[in-house]
Amino acid sequence: MADLSKNDEAVAAAVEAPVGRGEPILQVRNLKKHFPLTQGIVFKKQVGAVKAVDGVSFDLYQGETLGIVGESGCGKSTVAKLLMNLESATAGEVFYKGQDITKLSGRALKAVRRNIQMVFQDPYTSLNPRMTVGDIIGEPFDIHPEVAPKGDRRRKVQELLDVVGLNPEYINRYPHQFSGGQRQRIGIARGLALNPEIIICDEPVSALDVSVQAQVINLMGKLQDEFNLSYLFIAHDLSIGRHISDRVGVMYLGKMAEIGTDEQIYEHPTHPYTQALLSAVPVPDPEARAHRERIILTGDVPSPANPPSGCSFRTRCWKAQEKCSQETPLLAIPQRFDGLDTPAAHLSACHFAEEKQVVPVH
Amino acid sequence: MLDVTKTATAVEDAVALPADPAPAAKQEKARSLWGDAWVDLRRNPYFLVASVLIFFLLLVAAFPGLFTSASPTKGDLVRHFLGKPELGSIGSEGWLGYDGQGRSVYARLIYGTRASIIVGVTVTAIVTLVGGVMGMLAGYFGGWIDALLSRLTDIFFGIPFLLGAMVVLQSFVERTVWVVVFALAFLGWTQMARVMRGAVITVKHADYVHAAKALGAGTGRILFRHILPNAMAPVIVVATIALGGYISAEATLSYLGLGLAAPTVSWGVDISTGVDQIRVAQHILLWPSIMLSITVLAFIMLGEAVRNALDPKLR
Numbered sequence: 001m002a003d004l005s006k007n008d009e010a011v012a013a014a015v016e017a018p019v020g021r022g023e024p025i026l027q028v029r030n031l032k033k034h035f036p037l038t039q040g041i042v043f044k045k046q047v048g049a050v051k052a053v054d055g056v057s058f059d060l061y062q063g064e065t066l067g068i069v070g071e072s073g074c075g076k077s078t079v080a081k082l083l084m085n086l087e088s089a090t091a092g093e094v095f096y097k098g099q100d101i102t103k104l105s106g107r108a109l110k111a112v113r114r115n116i117q118m119v120f121q122d123p124y125t126s127l128n129p130r131m132t133v134g135d136i137i138g139e140p141f142d143i144h145p146e147v148a149p150k151g152d153r154r155r156k157v158q159e160l161l162d163v164v165g166l167n168p169e170y171i172n173r174y175p176h177q178f179s180g181g182q183r184q185r186i187g188i189a190r191g192l193a194l195n196p197e198i199i200i201c202d203e204p205v206s207a208l209d210v211s212v213q214a215q216v217i218n219l220m221g222k223l224q225d226e227f228n229l230s231y232l233f234i235a236h237d238l239s240i241g242r243h244i245s246d247r248v249g250v251m252y253l254g255k256m257a258e259i260g261t262d263e264q265i266y267e268h269p270t271h272p273y274t275q276a277l278l279s280a281v282p283v284p285d286p287e288a289r290a291h292r293e294r295i296i297l298t299g300d301v302p303s304p305a306n307p308p309s310g311c312s313f314r315t316r317c318w319k320a321q322e323k324c325s326q327e328t329p330l331l332a333i334p335q336r337f338d339g340l341d342t343p344a345a346h347l348s349a350c351h352f353a354e355e356k357q358v359v360p361v362h
Numbered sequence: 363m364l365d366v367t368k369t370a371t372a373v374e375d376a377v378a379l380p381a382d383p384a385p386a387a388k389q390e391k392a393r394s395l396w397g398d399a400w401v402d403l404r405r406n407p408y409f410l411v412a413s414v415l416i417f418f419l420l421l422v423a424a425f426p427g428l429f430t431s432a433s434p435t436k437g438d439l440v441r442h443f444l445g446k447p448e449l450g451s452i453g454s455e456g457w458l459g460y461d462g463q464g465r466s467v468y469a470r471l472i473y474g475t476r477a478s479i480i481v482g483v484t485v486t487a488i489v490t491l492v493g494g495v496m497g498m499l500a501g502y503f504g505g506w507i508d509a510l511l512s513r514l515t516d517i518f519f520g521i522p523f524l525l526g527a528m529v530v531l532q533s534f535v536e537r538t539v540w541v542v543v544f545a546l547a548f549l550g551w552t553q554m555a556r557v558m559r560g561a562v563i564t565v566k567h568a569d570y571v572h573a574a575k576a577l578g579a580g581t582g583r584i585l586f587r588h589i590l591p592n593a594m595a596p597v598i599v600v601a602t603i604a605l606g607g608y609i610s611a612e613a614t615l616s617y618l619g620l621g622l623a624a625p626t627v628s629w630g631v632d633i634s635t636g637v638d639q640i641r642v643a644q645h646i647l648l649w650p651s652i653m654l655s656i657t658v659l660a661f662i663m664l665g666e667a668v669r670n671a672l673d674p675k676l677r
Contacts, residue, residue, distance in 0.1 A: 126569035174674035
């Protein structure tokens with residue numbers, strides 16, 4: 001998977017295609033979400049926009065996990081909402097099997113929703129406290145009655161509970177009677193109910209204890225193999241991102257900074273932001289810790305309402321030059337690596353992309 | 363697509379695995395929020411006491427003749443303020459004494475129940491329905507609908523309650539119970555609309571609402587399955603407390619000579635006359651006030667019990 005062959009260049013012109021994965025199931029092209037900033041009470045005047053997501057493109061292939069990592073406020077969750085059509089995109093397209101889903105509504109949108117489901121971040125707020133577990137997991141069948149005949153639903157709900165490792169007898173309990181990890185399993189069962197092809201996971205384990213995180217992550221891995229699911233896995237924890245992902249995209253200020261296989265990103269990062277991010281990961285080995293280089297960024301993340309010109313990372317980058325403020329770097333294979341058979345030859349949005357050895361996380 | 367069929371078989375395989383998912387659970391009936399609430403209510407002493415009281419009040423309101431043979435309007439001035447309560451002869455015409463015009467206080471209590479209960483219950487029902495719908499629409503849809511409905515609410519909120527009720531009541535020649543109900547509901551729905559709007563706004567941003575949307579749920583399902591059950595608690599509390607307020611508002615209007623007028627019998631009418639005569643004959647004010655308090659208490663207890671039963675965490 002890591003060795004990217006030269007033949008893929010045609011596809012890689014937009015976004016790279018991992019070998020042997022066929023057609024992408026989800027294609028995101030130049031997706032934008034700008035939240036307007038208004039002034040005035042009666043006559044609202046738009047004075048600007050928060051560019052939460054500002055031109056993001058990537059592909060998701062059948063059966064793979066694409067991790068999206070980045071710090072708080074970089075637009076990860078907004079991407080998830082846009083893909084779920086919970087927010088309407090300002091510009092750009094999302095193609096599910098060749099069909100642009102951002103403009104769909106009504107019945108067509110409902111049909112697409114069957115195939116794209118979501119697992120939410122906070123298991124304490126994502127389950128209706130006034131519904132039984134049976135009602136929560138059975139609701140997808142009420143909304144899409146064609147999936148399960150009426151008499152069959154209760155059995156299906158119990159099977160789903162069993163699939164996610166919960167006792168099928170819990171069907172009549174309420175969410176508050178479960179622990180955080182169990183609740184997240186209920187959320188996963190709800191996401192699985194319609195037998196979707198894609199599950200968008202918006203930091204599904206960040207609200208859980210570390211020990212429970214591992215259980216839930218492993219469950220998700222198991223389910224992926226079992227049901228041939230494609231995951232878009234949003235995380236701010238780099239180690240979790242690596243553990244579950246086949247490919248990883250790094251986001252900064254509403255833009256994709258770098259995207260590649262987990263080996264390419266974690267061991268051969270070429271974007272300075274990725275390098276800085278990775279250098280902040282705690283290293284458990286004291287020997288290795290002593291030898292690693294910490295890249296300490298100065299300043300804060302600029303406001304997405306007023307992003308810097310050119311490269312959005314240039315205000316905090318140690319490599320920034322005149323060119324960075326004038327030209328926006330495109331997400332492409334850096335010229336110096338183009339055509340070379342090296343793990344560094346992956347998409348990176350930097351004018352001065354180069355490999356830098358940072359201590360890898362495993 | 364090949365992959366789809368593969369996925370389907372994968373599901374079937376997984377589905378076939380737990381062939382026997384706990385036989386005990388299978389027999390157990392599927393439960394729902396309302397079903398569980400009902401089971402809980404039937405064991406709740408507050409609910410039982412409140413239901414018995416309300417049932418009794420409704421019975422009195424419907425068939426006052428069953429409880430007394432005396433007339434509430436026939437007065438005999440010989441009995442002016444006569445007879446302080448004689449509790450020994452429960453149920454007799456004069457056991458609670460007579461009022462200023464020599465009418466049986468007990469008979470007036472029984473016959474007054476109907477008007478007071480009608481005013482209290484129907485005004486609360488209308489106000490909760492109208493205000494609830496207005497608040498829900500404003501809170502859920504936001505934007506110009508919210509702007510329009512909220513300003514409308516503000517306009518009605520700006521009208522002083524008594525002054526507004528006076529204007530409404532003055533414009534009717536004949537003031538029946540229903541006119542009073544209309545006047546109180548016309549001015550009272552704003553309170554419920556505000557409570558409902560606030561509750562809906564808090565709930566509508568919850569993740570489970572987004573989850574329902576992501577599943578493709580329609581607006582009706584989101585409103586009635588997800589938002590309403592979670593936004594109802596404050597409305598129930600305000601509504602049950604307001605119920606007592608409406609009965610006493612009717613009394614206030616009667617006192618001002620604008621509510622129900624003399625031939626109609628209601629607790630409100632008696633309370634307002636009783637206030638005038640408190641230094642001469644306390645029992646005229648006492649008994650209708652006690653009945654009013656019991657009614658309000660019964661409805662508040664009912665509301666509290668229902669609210670708690672609908673919250674699984676409080677069961």
